[in-house]
Amino acid sequence: MGSVLVPGQPRGVTMHVVRRFCGTSVGRKYIMAASGLGLALFLVVHLLGNSTIFFGATTFNSYAAHLHSLAALLRLAEIGLLLFFLVHIAFGVTLFVDNRQARPQPYAVSTSSGGRTPGSRTMFYSGLVILALLLFHLITVHFADDHGAISLLIRRHFANPWIAGFYIFGLAGLGLHLSHGLWSLWQSLGINHPLYNNLLGRGALLAALLIAGLFMAMPLLGLFWDGFLR
Structure with a gap:
């Protein structure tokens, strides 16, 4: 007898391949990348858009107004960005748990000998x-x-030291994360x-x-410079 074509089978096969790929350590790392x-x-x-903040209130407000004039495109970008975040978080947690289960005790290696860096450890x-x-940024600004x-x-x-301090702390975390993430x-990518x-x-x-430093310059200027966004 010839093979019977089952409706929807190609989709099922594709989903099976995707699930298998996502279930492998290599697949998860590619998705994270x-x-x-x-x-x-x-x-x-x-960063490029927000850098208009360094040129004063008028330039920054004009940039913000132009951005909000692209409402439909902006919403589409936000949905895509949300998906990227959710995928990155989900697979990041999965990899973290897998690594902890595979290696309960961390390797005793130092950065100077080619081992793990502060960015990779944290x-x-x-x-x-x-x-x-x-x-915090979404709730208080966006x-x-x-x-x-x-x-x-x-x-x-x-101008609020607590808020500026929290941004500086968070952006330091961003720099640390990027140092290993990049x-x-x-x-x-095989490079x-x-x-x-x-x-x-x-x-x-x-x-x-560079990225974290330029972002960090914004709350620092707001905290210490009276002419910020005047």
Whole structure:
């Protein structure tokens, strides 16, 4: 007898392959890399836009108004970003649990001997710090019931030492997370060779410091400079 074609079988086969891929350690790492790349690209775009904050209230408010004029596109981007976050968090927690079960006791190696870095050792915890900062930012800025100029809200926020301090702490966590996350991204993409691994590691660290440092400059200016967003 010939084989019987079952309606919907191709979809079932595809879903089975996807589930098997997601169930493997390699598959989860690739998914983490892909979602991490999406989030990193968002950070760069977000940083470029928010850098208008350094040019004063008028420029920053104009940027914010232009951004909100793209309402439909903005909502679509937010949905995509939410999916990236959920996938990254879910698979990050899964990998963390798997690693803890596979290796209850951490390796006794040092960074100087080519072992784990502070960024790699704290990925899960720095991720929690970033999540806390993100939720705080969404509640107090993105969804804030404030009908005044956005520059006034940000200036008022960053003039508060507790709020500015929390942002600085959270952004330090972001830098720590990125320092290893970007390095892991190179590895997942197969960009790995003894001749330039050291350069890639330094590049990841430099990029992390640059991104986190520029973001961190915003609350620092708001805290210590009276002319911030005037």
